[in-house]
Structure formats: C-alpha cells, structure tokens
Amino acid sequence: MTEPREHRSREDYERGLPDHHDPTAGLGGAAPAQSALTLRAVLAGFGLVACLVLGGLVLATELPDWGAVALFLLAAVAAVDLAVVLRRKARGEPG
Numbered sequence: 001m002t003e004p005r006e007h008r009s010r011e012d013y014e015r016g017l018p019d020h021h022d023p024t025a026g027l028g029g030a031a032p033a034q035s036a037l038t039l040r041a042v043l044a045g046f047g048l049v050a051c052l053v054l055g056g057l058v059l060a061t062e063l064p065d066w067g068a069v070a071l072f073l074l075a076a077v078a079a080v081d082l083a084v085v086l087r088r089k090a091r092g093e094p095g
Helices: 010-015 037-060 065-091
Strands: none
Touching: 037 065
C-alpha cells in the first residue's frame, strides 16, 4: 500500500521531487524541461471558447443537432481540463 501524499509547496517543486532522476543532468545542451501547464491552460481555454461558438453556430443553422451536442461535450471536457490545470497552478506547481 502506498503512503498518503503530503502537501507540496512551490519550494518542493523548485528543489525537485524525490525519486526524480535526470540522466542528462550535468551534461551540456538544453535546460531541463519545464511543465507545460500554462500552454495547456491556454489550449483548453481556446478549445472551450471555440467549441461553444461553433456549437452555437451549428444550432443556428440547419445542420444536425448531434454536431452541436458533440461540440458541447468537447467544451465540457475542455472546461474540466481548464479547472484541473488552474487548480494545479494555484497549488504552486511550476509551469
């Protein structure tokens, strides 16, 4: 059984998480990769707005309603993803 997770602060993420091993550490080349939370938030926000607008346009035309339903379902997925990302950023995870 796993141990319960402890609350991690921003300093914990900046120091690095335990059991993390970077085989390229100390070698020349690119800097260590950073989390892409901000990019993920921007893309989720764009997907949310685009799906809502396109779903509304589908409802306004004579196209089948199942297309609008599919777009609204994708908008719901984007909204949940955006909420998760913003929660992680508010918690202090970098990116």
